Structures are given as structure tokens and as C-alpha cells.
Amino acid sequence: MFEDIPVDVSPMYEGERIRAANMFVELAGPKSIGAELVQVEEDVEDGKIEVIGPDLNGMTEGEIYPFGLLIQIKGEKLEKELEGVIERRTHELCNYIKGFMHLNQRDQIWCRVSKEAVESGFGFEHLGKAISILFKEEFPIIEAISIKVLTDREEVETFLDNASKQYEERDAKARELSDEDVDVFYGCVMCQSFAPTHTCVVTPDRTALCGAINWFDCRAAAKMDPDGPIFEIEKGEVLDDVKGEYVNVNTVMADKSQGTVDRVYLHSVFGYPHTSCGCFEAVAFYIPELDGIGIVDRDYKGETPLGIPFSAMAGQCSGGKQVEGFAGLSLEYMRSPKFLQADGGYERIIWLPKAIKDSLIEFIPEDLADKIPTEEEANSIKEIRKFLREHEHPVVERLKESKKSAAQDVETEEVVEETATGSEFMVDEAPMQQVGYVPELTVPSSGGMKIIFKNAKIYAEKVIIKKK
Template identity: 75%
Template sequence: MFSDIPVDVSPMHEGERIRAANMFVELAGPKSIGAELVQVDESVKDGEYKVIGPELSDMTKGEIYPFCIKIDIKGEKLEKELEGVIERRTHDLCNYVQGFMHLNQRDQIWCRVSTEAIDSGFKLVDLAKALGILFKEEFPIIESISVTILTKKEDVEEFVNKAREIYSARDERARELSDEDVDVFYGCLMCQSFAPTHMCVVTPDRTALCGAINWFDCRASAKMDPDGSIFEIEKGEVLDDVKGEYKNVNEIIAQKTQGETDRVFLHSVFEYPHTSCGCFEAVAFYIPELDGIGIVDRDFSGETPLGIPFSSMAGQCSGGKQVEGFTGLSLEYMRSPKFLQADGAYERIVWLPSEIKESLKEFIPKEIFDKIPTNEEATTISDIKTFLKEKNHPVLERIENTNDGEEGIEATGEIAMEAEPTNQEFVPVASASEMSVPTSGGVKIIFKNAKIYAEKVIIKKK
């Protein structure tokens, strides 16, 4: 089946990582542009595989090139609403090809080719052939398929713009429904090869973390293949409609994650946030000094106010981990009326990259839009504090109300706690149902149901 392809093609190669030391070239990614798009097209010429632009043999080792994957399909039972689901499988099927690494989705793809693959004679047209065969195997309803690889800068730019228009139309359609309108949500396990303890919960108000699959896509996929990686979840009993907690969803998550996660809030970064895979478009992160939430996306190359870039932050919460104060999300979810509603929604957002903020202008409430700083106004927590105060951001009132409601903490026993006086108007917040802090000398401090407000805490042993 793959006899004319010089490298092995098998699911066993999923999860392969090509590091810089073993890389021949990088395709698309954060330092270039690229996209992937699947479309139903009745004029498809079956088995047409081609590369428009430089082939790997024309590329220079160590360089970065623009890159697009254009897939056209035809079949009697194919529907337009299946395009997004089939397109999302590009990620998995590309990774079947030994020596080819594919990350992310849509116009965020990031690919690499290994030096070993080049030494074996691998070409991009081989990738196109492999995808054509694999897609037909994966989706028998595909009767004809053509795959075109684009590497010429001008063609890639034109294709990316076209693809973004199509992505936008798909997303806009999904906004027609809300969670209350349906009895069924969907679970997606597509990323479990990279994040074995992760299951994505997709609802009308919460698209998949990757941003590539919405509720309509899931419905079409589950109908086509009820035993596939996307499946129905009866919504069942609502435990908390604000936080987005459902009894049956919790039970299914526990089952599909080998018991690693058994409780999830769909609309909060606190207590039990949704687990994160690795393909998420952005990360929401708690900034305790401000009692606010920041958002950083994959395209942002600078450092967040926490002093680390997106890549470092993503590493902390990806792989199926549930980390309070952090959660991966799609940019489309930020357009949802339920966006982090349990946490205060946009009234709790205190920092965004400027490009994201501008793209959400129609969805951020007008009264708060100018009060949210971006990387252009603030790069440090101190900068953000100044900006929030100047603009009278709603989070100020939240902090004031929280402080007014606290009676303070009295230290007892062998441990004394002293808070040094300060004129600082913003204070760090630590909150936990139980928090254990080990120290030297056999002493351990345990805080239960505590909220601590202090600029500095000095621990002294009597």
C-alpha cells in the first residue's frame, strides 16, 4: 500500500518528536505561515498528488518555509459539515509518517521533517500520497481524494487567507446554539496519543480546545462513526450551570481518563478546570497579585506578565493535566457568552495580547474593552496594576470587596506569621481548601480553608 513511499507509515509513529538537532527543515510554525483545509468538491480528480513550490530537495537544511496542505474530497455520503471533522484528522494521519512531525491545526500548524527521512529519500509528494491513502482508509465514505502541498510563499499567503474565511464561517454557524438548547454534548479523544489523560468536552458554547471542532462537527462525526474518537455524552443532571458542571460529564471523563480526572468545570479556571491537551490555541492563567486572569495565545512570541512565554506555560498544563489556575482554550470560546462566566468573564480579564483583543472587539463588552491592557500597554504586573487603576477596571472593586470581607488570620501554635505594612493597593492572593507548606527542621505549615492577603509573610520558629 505504501511500497513507493521511502519511509514507514504507521500509527506507531504518533507522538514522534523531531528536535532541532535532528531537523532538516521546519514548515509553517510560529516563525512562518501555513494552514490545512479539507473541502468537499465534486470536481476532484482521484489520486492527484502534487507539490506546488519548492520540494524538500530544493530546500536548505535548518531553514523555515511556508507550508499548506490542501485536501479535496468527494463522496455520495459526504456533507459540508463533515469537513471540519475530517480536517482535524490531518494532525493524526500526518504523524503516521515516520520522520514527519505535525502539531496543532487550522492556520496554526507547525511541522518538521527529520534528517533521517531526507536520507531515506522522503519528499513532500510522498506525504501527499500517504495522506490520500490514509484518509480513504479512515473515512470509507471518501470515494475520491486529491492532496496538494503548497510551499511557495505567494500561494501559501493566498491559501491561508481563503482558509481563514472558511474557518470563520464554520465558527459563526456554531454560535447559533447554546448549551441550554441541546440534550447532548460530545467527547473527543483525538489528542489522547499525546495526552492520554485528556478528554475534550465539546458543547455549543464551548468549542474544542484546538478551535477546529465545534458541536455541529461533533454531531456529524458521531453519526458517521458512532464508535469513533468523537462520541455523544448525554448532558444529564446539571450540578452547577454557572461553573458548567454536569454529573454525567464527570462520570464519562473519569471513565475515559482512567480515573485521572473525575470532575470538571467547563467555564472556570479554578478548582476543577478542564484538562488541557497540547493543541489548544490559547491558555488562560490566573495572576494572583491582581486576582485577575490573563490570556496568551500560541502566536504571541513575547513573555507573559508572569515572565514566561506561551511555550513554557503550555508545558505546565498540557498533556492532560488538570492544574488549578490554568486551562487551555480555543479563541472561539472567547466569543462565547459563557466564556469563563463562573470567574467573572471579561470583568476578570486583566491582560491580553493586542491582536487577540482586537479580534474580539465585537465580543468584549464595550464598557470593559478599553480597560483591559495588552502587551502594548503593559508587560509586567506592575504595569498592569497602574493601567487597571487609571482605567478603573472592575477587578479593583472585586479586590476591595474581598479585602473588606476578611477579618485577618491569627497565628497560633509554634508558628508565628507577620505581615509587613505596605502602601501597595494591590495584594497577592493565595487561596486553597488545604495547603501544606514544608519547611526545614521538621516543621510543616498546613492552611485549611484559608485566604491569605499579604505583601510578605515571615515564618519564624519559636
């Protein structure tokens, strides 16, 4: 089946990482442009593979190139609504090819080809042939398939413009439905090869973290392939409709994560935020000094107000981890009326890149649009605080109320007292804002002892350390 392809093709290679030291070239990704698109067409020449632009043997080792992948399919049972579903499987199937790494989706794809694959004679025609075979195996309803691989910059730019319009048409359709209109949500485990404890919960108001799959796509996928990676979750009993907590969702999360995660809030970054894979389009992150939330997407090249770029932040919360104060999300979710509703929605957003703000401006409440700073107005905590005060952002009043409440409830300083055993410590409790979370923190102490906090949630209005 794959005899003419000079590298192995097998599910065993899914999850293969190609590091910079073993990379021949990089395709698309954060330093270039690219996109992938599946289209159902009436006229498709089966088996046709075109490479438009330099092939791998004409590329320079270590360079980064634009990359486009157009997959045209035909079949009596194929419908336009299946395009997004089949397109999302590109990620999984491309990773079956040894020496070819595929990350993300849509216009966020990021691919690498290994030196070993190129030395074996692997080229883009082989990529197209492998994808064609794999898609037909995975989806028997595909009767004909043709592939275009684009590496010429002008061709990729034109292709990207067209693909973006197709993505928007799909997303606009999904906005017509809300969570209250349905009895079924969907789960997706397509990213578990990279994030073993992650299950993406997709609802009408909450698209998949990758941004490539909405509720309609999931419905079509589950019907077409009931045993596939996308499956139904009966909505069932609602535990908290504001936070977005459901009994059945919790049960599925516990089962699919082997008990690692047993509780999830769909619309909050606090408490039990949704796990994050690695394909998410953006990250919501808590800024404790201002009791607000920032958003950063993978296209943003600078540092966030926390002093780290998107890549470092993504590394902290990806891989299927559930980290309070951080949550991967899709940009389409930011267009939902339920966007982080448990946290205050846009009234809690205090920073985001200008590119995101401009693209979402019609979905941001009009009275808040000028009150949320971007990197052009503020980058540091100090600059953001000044901007928020000058523009009377709602979070400023929230901070005032929080300080007032803390002042009323805390009339004396908290003192850490050693108990009679000399090895345990107690802290008087008081209602304050959470300012951090650490899985484990070791604090040195006198007398040869160490204080170890595990899974610590840290709350403070003020921290004072005194030597007695």
C-alpha cells in the same frame, strides 16, 4: 499499500516527537505561516498530488518554511458540514508517517521532518500519497481525493487568506446554538496520543480547545463514525449550570482518564478546570496579585505578565493535566456568552495580547473594551495595576471588597504553631484569596525536620514569617 513510500506508515508512530537535534526542516509553526484545509468538491481528480514550491530535497537543513496543505475530496455521501471533521483528522493521520511530526490545526499547524526521513528519500509527494491512502481507509465515503502541498510563500499566503474565511464561516454557524438548546454534548479523544488523560468536552457554547471542532462538527463525526474518537455525552443532570459541571461529563472524564480526572468545570479556571491537551489555541491564567485572569495565545511572541512566554505556560498545563488557575481554550470560546462565566467573564479579564483583543472586539462588552490592557499599555503587574485603576476596571472594586472582607475577618496575624508531637503543624483558617497551587512544596525547618505540603492550595492576604 505504502510500498512506494520510503518510510514506514503506521499508527505506532503517532505521538513521535522530532526534536531540534533530529530535525531536517520545520514547516509553518510559530516562526512562519501555514494552514490546512479540507474541501468537498464536485470535480476532484483522484490520486492527483501537486507540490507547489521547494520540495524537501531543495530545502536547507535547519531552516523554517511556510507550509500549506489543501485536501480536496469527493463522494456521494460527503457533505460540506463534514469538512471540519475530516480536516481535524489530518493531525492524527499525518502522525502515522514515520519521520513527519504534525501538531495543532487549522492555521496553527506546526510540522517537522526528521533527518532520517529525508535521508531515506522522503518527499512531499510521498506525504500526499500517504495522506490520500490513509484518508480513504479512514473514511470510506471518500471516493476521490487530491492533495496540494504548498511551500512557496506567496502561494501559502493566498491559501491562508482563503482558509481563514472558511474557518470563520464554520464558526459563525456554531454561534447560533447554545448549551440549553441541546440534550447531547460530545467528547473527543483525538489528542490522547500526546495527552493520555485528556478528553475534550465540546458543547455549543464551548468549542474544542484546538478551535477546529465545534458542536456541529462533532455531531456529524459521531454519526459518520460511531466508533471513532468523537462520541456522544448525554448532558444529563446539571450540578452547576454557571460553572458548567455535569454528572455525565464527570463520569466520562473519569473513565477516559483512567480515574486521573473525575471532576471538571467547563466555564472556570478555578476548582476543577478542564484538562488541557497541547493543541489549544490559547491559555487562560490567573494573576493572583490582581485577582484577575490573563489570556495569551500561541502567536504571541513576548512574555506574559507572569514573566514567562506562551510556550513555558503551555508546558505547565498541557499533556492532559488539570492545573487550577490555568486552562487551555480556543479563541472561538472567547466569543461565547458563557466564556469563563463562573469567574466573571470579561469582567475578570485584565490582560490579553492586542491581536486577540482586536479580533474579538465585537464580543467584548462595550463598557469593558477600553478597560482591558494589552502589551501596548502594560506588561508588568505594576503597569497593569496602574492601568486598571486609571480606567476603573471592575476587578479594582473586587480587590477593594476582598481586602475589606479580609480586614474584617482577620484581626490578628496567623501564627503557625507546632503541636505536642513536634512533627505536625496547624494553621488557623481565614477566608482569603487563593494565590497559588503547588503539587508538592518542601519547606526546611529547624531541628532537622522538613515540612512537605502536597497538592497545596495557598491562600493569603499577607504572609509574615517571624522567628520566635
